[in-house]
Amino acid sequence: MSVPWLSTDEPFPTLHQNFNPEPEMPGLIAISEEISPEQLLRAYSHGIFPWYSDGQPILWWSPNPRMVLKPKNLKISRSFKKDIKNILLDRDWEIKVDENFHETILSCATQTRYGQDGTWITHAIIHAYGVLHEQGYAHSVEIFHQGHRVGGLYCVNIGQMVFGESMFSKKINASKIALASLCAWCIAQDIEMIDCQQETNHLTSLGGKAIPRDEFLAHIKKQCSAKNPKWGFNKNVLSHWLTTHS
Template identity: 70%
Template sequence: MSLPWLNITDPFPSVNNLVDPDPEVPGLIAISTEISAEQLKRAYSQGIFPWYSDSQPILWWSPNPRMVLKPKNLKLSKSLKKEIKHILVDNDWEIRVDDDFHATILACAKQPRKGQNGTWITHAIMHAYGELHEQGFAHSVEVFFQRKRVGGLYCVNLGSIIFGESMFSHQKNASKLALAALSAWAIQNDIEIIDCQQETEHLTSMGGSPIERVNFIHHLEKHCGKKSPNWLFNKYALSHWLNHQ
């Protein structure tokens, strides 16, 4: 099998019982030269996401297994929970939702990452996800200290499922605080999983675990069509973790 090249309106190959087109690159299922918000929505609803660099065409992936985080399984250290207790009563700290999506995705693009040169968050990616944000499907969770954005993440939301994309941190634990707030809010809104795409040691340490792609696709089919919750929360969502775990 060869990898299909897609025009921007072409359908993605079905990932149900998919055999990797290129066994040497497991999870890579298609290639395209363009990317759009509408294409992204179709991709996410089918368990597919883009990941590539500036020097490559747009590569579309659906790995098996799939890394997910069940919000209720998020692991927080005792020291981080102690920090949360302090943050909840310290007016210098804030968590805002969708305060500046574009600043957040740009910060994620500039975040240095061990073992990586450059970023997959290209100008085309920022433009496409920016359109998703304007349509209400992409969101940012941003951590502020003394009115400066010190960490955060951005994600996609279809129905009652969240697709995590990238995080950044300019201060210790700032991205973990964003994830903790998002996870607590997800629990309150009966969101069962946050898609993390690919397995890493960091995600495993935070409570993520792999599931078979067929189970992930079944979850998408069940939850993507539901009504999305209102994205309204702040740092007080973190209080959930002082009463649980």
């Protein structure tokens, strides 16, 4: 079996537990020359996401197992809980949603990451997700300190499912503050799972867990058909973690 090449309007292959067209690259399920916002929405609703480097064709992935984070399981240490309390009391700290999606995704693209050269967030990716943002599917959570954007993340939301994409941090724990805010909001919205895509030690340390792809696909099939929640919150959403044992 070989990995299929798709045009932007062709359907993705049907996935199942043992689907793996390229054993040497587990999780790679399709390739395309271009990427479109419509194709992205189809991909996410079928448990697929793009990940590639500049100069490569678009590589589409659906790993088995799949890394996810249940918002209620986010690990909040005692020291981080103290940080949250200080942020809530300090007027210098603000959390905004969709304040400047473009600047947020650019910051994620230029974030230096250990062991990585370059970025998968190419111009084509920035454009496609920018369109999804305009359509109400892609969102940014942005952390400000003394008026400066110091951290944040962007994600995709379809129905009652959130697909995490990338984070950045210019100040210690700023990206974790964004994630804690997103998780607290998800809990309030009864969103049970955030897709984290690929298993890493960092995500595991935050409470992420790898689950079988079939389990993940069954979950998103149900959740993506629900109505999208209204986005909008501020730093007060973090109060959830002061009354929760983690």
